[in-house]
Amino acid sequence: MNQAEVSQLVSKLRIRINPRHKNLKCPEGPQGRLNKLRKTVNALFKYERLELNYTLADETRGYAERLISEAIRHGDTHKPTMEMADYWIEEKQLIHKLFKVLVPRFNDYQTSYTMLYRAPKAYPEIVYPRSVLELRGNPFPAILPQRSDQRNFIHNVLLDEAKKAYRAEKYEEITKSLEEQRDE
Amino acid sequence: MKGLLALRRIQHRLYTDFDALCHMILGHAPPPALSFASPAETLKPSTPALTNVQRLFGDSILRAVPKHRRTIEKRLKRKFGCIDDFYKMLMPRTDLLTCNQCGHSYQRRHLCPNCYKRVKDETTEFQEVIEKELGLEPIEQEVVVLYKGERTKQPVEGHWNGKRIIELKREKPSWFCRNLLQRTTIGNSDSKDVQPSELA
Ligand SMILES: [Zn+2]
Numbered sequence: 001m002n003q004a005e006v007s008q009l010v011s012k013l014r015i016r017i018n019p020r021h022k023n024l025k026c027p028e029g030p031q032g033r034l035n036k037l038r039k040t041v042n043a044l045f046k047y048e049r050l051e052l053n054y055t056l057a058d059e060t061r062g063y064a065e066r067l068i069s070e071a072i073r074h075g076d077t078h079k080p081t082m083e084m085a086d087y088w089i090e091e092k093q094l095i096h097k098l099f100k101v102l103v104p105r106f107n108d109y110q111t112s113y114t115m116l117y118r119a120p121k122a123y124p125e126i127v128y129p130r131s132v133l134e135l136r137g138n139p140f141p142a143i144l145p146q147r148s149d150q151r152n153f154i155h156n157v158l159l160d161e162a163k164k165a166y167r168a169e170k171y172e173e174i175t176k177s178l179e180e181q182r183d184e
Numbered sequence: 185m186k187g188l189l190a191l192r193r194i195q196h197r198l199y200t201d202f203d204a205l206c207h208m209i210l211g212h213a214p215p216p217a218l219s220f221a222s223p224a225e226t227l228k229p230s231t232p233a234l235t236n237v238q239r240l241f242g243d244s245i246l247r248a249v250p251k252h253r254r255t256i257e258k259r260l261k262r263k264f265g266c267i268d269d270f271y272k273m274l275m276p277r278t279d280l281l282t283c284n285q286c287g288h289s290y291q292r293r294h295l296c297p298n299c300y301k302r303v304k305d306e307t308t309e310f311q312e313v314i315e316k317e318l319g320l321e322p323i324e325q326e327v328v329v330l331y332k333g334e335r336t337k338q339p340v341e342g343h344w345n346g347k348r349i350i351e352l353k354r355e356k357p358s359w360f361c362r363n364l365l366q367r368t369t370i371g372n373s374d375s376k377d378v379q380p381s382e383l384a
Binding site for chain 2: 046047051097100101118119141145147149
């Protein structure tokens with residue numbers, strides 16, 4: 001099988017995938033791990049923004065992205081995709097959400113479908129790192145504040161122009177004074 | 185043994201304190217108590233009285249004690265910790281930045297705690313409202329949450345078509361950017377462009 005066909009088989013995700021999985025503490029073994037991940041994937045589709053342990057959030061992110069990208073690629077008439085959605089989503093009303101809400105929302109996206117932020121730590125407590133996992137395009141207020149220091153904002157453009165004009169004036173003054181000195 | 189010694193010390197202290205108390209209240213030492221002279225006791229030959237501690241040592245087996253001195257590395261590590269792993273001394277932090285929005289300090293590459301708390305509170309409220317509203321029916325529409333009095337202010341006609349609107353009973357908090365849900369350009373304007381003149 002050549003490279004081109006492999007890329008057709010598996011959807012390429014737009015997030016960084018670690019070469020090795022992250023360990024989750026789970027007394028029930030591999031099945032318990034899957035149950036845990038299934039719970040968080042389900043919760044992510046339901047609530048669209050979660051605060052989780054960093055490792056759990058990172059693992060969940062991959063599964064959620066994979067599920068969305070499969071849904072976008074194959075649609076809801078593809079049997080394996082539907083089975084996968086049925087396995088990973090425990091509340092069945094969310095399967096409708098996946099195909100009817102999330103697929104149109106993410107259809108034209110050129111970026112990843114989820115975002116992962118590091119949540120603040122309470123100093124000086126030593127705690128496991130927490131993180132915030134969210135689906136993009138959610139109805140909640142934005143987590144990152146809107147930036148006021150963008151270059152193309154009108155006040156910044158005006159300030160830049162003002163700076164340029166001021167500098168040109170200064171250069172003129174300097175050249176004039178130099179010429180006067182030379183004449184003397 | 186330590187416990188025994190401590191007990192004795194407390195006992196002794198109690199006696200002395202009692203004497204002092206009596207002296208303070210009555211103005212003299214406590215009245216001498218009556219005692220009986222027992223002939224049997226006085227006739228006994230006096231034996232060398234072993235103290236309790238000595239008896240304890242005589243009866244018991246000595247337990248294990250450290251045989252060797254701990255190395256300097258071990259002692260230092262216990263005292264100061266390991267610099268890569270768990271350092272016990274106080275070190276200045278160099279990864280703190282000031283938030284551009286609210287002025288609180290936050291850890292580099294993390295969210296600002298103050299800003300995040302505001303967003304989190306708002307988000308949990310949204311989530312509760314949405315969950316209550318949607319229930320167990322299949323979800324087929326995008327959800328928009330609007331504050332009080334926002335429904336009439338849609339940026340373009342039919343902006344919320346095909347979306348499920350959930351309205352909150354309170355007004356938008358002041359920190360929430362007002363332009364968040366509005367498009368920067370609303371359709372094509374009819375005005376004819378006017379080139380600026382007399383520039384430079
Ligand atoms: Zn802040």
